[in-house]
Amino acid sequence: MAVIGVGHLGRHHARLLAELDGANLAAVVDTVPERAAAASDKTGARALSDYRELFGHVDAVTVAVPTELHREVALPFLERGTAVLVEKPIARSLTEADDMIAAARASAAVLAVGHTERYNPAVSAVLPLVSSPRFIEVHRLGVFPDRSLFDLMIHDLDVILAMVKSEVTAIEAVGVPVLTERYDIANARLRFANGCIANVTASRISRDRVRKIRFFQPDAYISIDYSAQEVEGYRLIRREGQRPEIQGGQLPIVHEEPLKRELADFIGAVRSRRAPLVTGEAGRRALALAQAIAEKMETV
Numbered sequence: 001m002a003v004i005g006v007g008h009l010g011r012h013h014a015r016l017l018a019e020l021d022g023a024n025l026a027a028v029v030d031t032v033p034e035r036a037a038a039a040s041d042k043t044g045a046r047a048l049s050d051y052r053e054l055f056g057h058v059d060a061v062t063v064a065v066p067t068e069l070h071r072e073v074a075l076p077f078l079e080r081g082t083a084v085l086v087e088k089p090i091a092r093s094l095t096e097a098d099d100m101i102a103a104a105r106a107s108a109a110v111l112a113v114g115h116t117e118r119y120n121p122a123v124s125a126v127l128p129l130v131s132s133p134r135f136i137e138v139h140r141l142g143v144f145p146d147r148s149l150f151d152l153m154i155h156d157l158d159v160i161l162a163m164v165k166s167e168v169t170a171i172e173a174v175g176v177p178v179l180t181e182r183y184d185i186a187n188a189r190l191r192f193a194n195g196c197i198a199n200v201t202a203s204r205i206s207r208d209r210v211r212k213i214r215f216f217q218p219d220a221y222i223s224i225d226y227s228a229q230e231v232e233g234y235r236l237i238r239r240e241g242q243r244p245e246i247q248g249g250q251l252p253i254v255h256e257e258p259l260k261r262e263l264a265d266f267i268g269a270v271r272s273r274r275a276p277l278v279t280g281e282a283g284r285r286a287l288a289l290a291q292a293i294a295e296k297m298e299t300v
Contacts, residue, residue, distance in 0.1 A: 001060045001267075002027040004051045004073055006039040009087060010064030016260050017062070018043035022267045026058060055080060060110070060270045062263070063087060071096040074111075078103035083110035083270040085263070089154055089290065090283035097287055101280040112266050112276035113283030115158040119261040121253050122229045123159060126215070126222055129233060130163045135216040136198040141206035149175065149186045150290050153202040156213060157293075158278070158286040163215070166194035168289060173296035178205055188293045221248075229255045 001023045003014045007030070017025040027046040030036040040047035048054070051073055054061065060083035063074050070091045074084045078100060090113045091097040104111035117123055138156045170191040175183030185203040192198075211226035219236040234248030262278075269276040 001025055001062070002029060002045075002048075002051075002054050002058045003039070004029045004054075004061055004063050005065035006030045006035050007032075007064065010062070011035070011039055011042075012259055013062045013064055013263065014039045014043050014045065016257070016263050018045065020260070020264055020267060022264075022271060023060070027054060029054065052076070058082060060084070060266070062114075062266070064114075067092050071099055074100055075103055078109045078111060079107060081107040081109045083112075083266070085112040085114060085266045085276075086283075087114040088116075088158070088283060089113075089150075089287045090280060091287065094284065094288055094291070097280070097284040101284060104280055108273075110266070110269050110273070110276060111280035112262075112269065113278045113280060113286075114259075114262060115155060115278045115283065115286065116258045116262055117155045117159055117226055118162060118278050119258040119265065120224075120226055120229060121256050121258070121261070122224045122226065122231050125231055125251060125253055126224055126233075127163070129220070129222055130215050131217065133164060133196050133215045133217045136160055136164070136196065136200075137214045137216075138198065138200040139210050139212050140201070141203045141208065141210040143204075143206060143209055149183050149202045149204060150294065152204065153186065153188070153200060153293070154286050154290045156200055156202075157289045158282065159213065160190070160198050160200070161285050161289065162282070164192050164194070164196050164198070166192040166196065168292075169193050171292055171296050173293045175297040183297065186293075186297065188296070190289075229253050 006028050014028050025045045028039040029048045029051045036047040062085040064087045070086050074086050077084050140152045173188040175186040178184040184205045188200045190198040213224045215222045222233045231251040237245045237247050265277050
């Protein structure tokens with residue numbers, strides 16, 4: 001395997017891949033020689049400056065370059081049948097995402113997208129418990145200056161789409177430029193065909209970092225704190241002839257680094273030729289919804 005782009009996030013890819021069983025980190029690639037050398041020193045992998053030197057020499061790559069370069073870097077590997085894990089969002093446009101998905105299908109290459117929250121142990125624990133959500137409340141608040149709002153929000157959109165097995169039928173959205181010329185806080189209200197409503201708030205001007213999602217469904221309430229990897233759940237228990245009783249509390253969660261789980265899943269998918277947890281198609285759905293929300297904001 002190789003990691004392409006060992007900046008803020010890619011260096012963690014390299015660190016974890018050097019430790020994980022089932023794969024050998026053969027190379028790290030970065031156009032900044034000092035970054036490649038630093039990752040090489042820490043992992044023992046060969047340092048390269050041009051990803052094209054990897055063609056024909058690796059089974060899989062992780063791509064952690066800027067989003068505008070995702071298609072350019074990932075496509076030639078997918079066309080050669082080399083497995084690719086690309087960081088989220090999958091691409092900067094749906095057309096670029098479609099090109100990558102089509103290339104993966106044509107060559108039978110594994111294409112995974114790095115929506116890391118899907119690998120959060122708290123999310124994994126909740127997935128089988130969320131059966132029929134009627135209302136979902138999300139707060140993802142960052143400390144200024146943080147990444148773009150859609151970099152923040154797209155994590156939750158992917159989780160919501162995985163939980164709600166229905167199509168989005170209506171979107172209301174507003175974005176406000178508070179401290180910069182870009183949107184600093186945004187809210188989207190999503191209505192699904194099955195009646196579920198999701199209210200998603202993302203901000204990069206909060207004093208505190210908040211990463212929470214709450215699910216409300218008949219007779220049950222479930223809350224996830226992504227950062228703390230904590231889950232609280234409460235259910236209304238009905239027994240014939242007795243008053244309904246509320247039961248629940250904090251669920252036991254085995255803490256683990258989500259990125260480590262993501263990379264282990266990717267390795268397993270490549271070795272066994274199965275689909276990863278977050279496929280290229282799933283990454284495209286999250287991107288499509290994020291872009292639809294952005295368009296709604298611009299027309300307000």
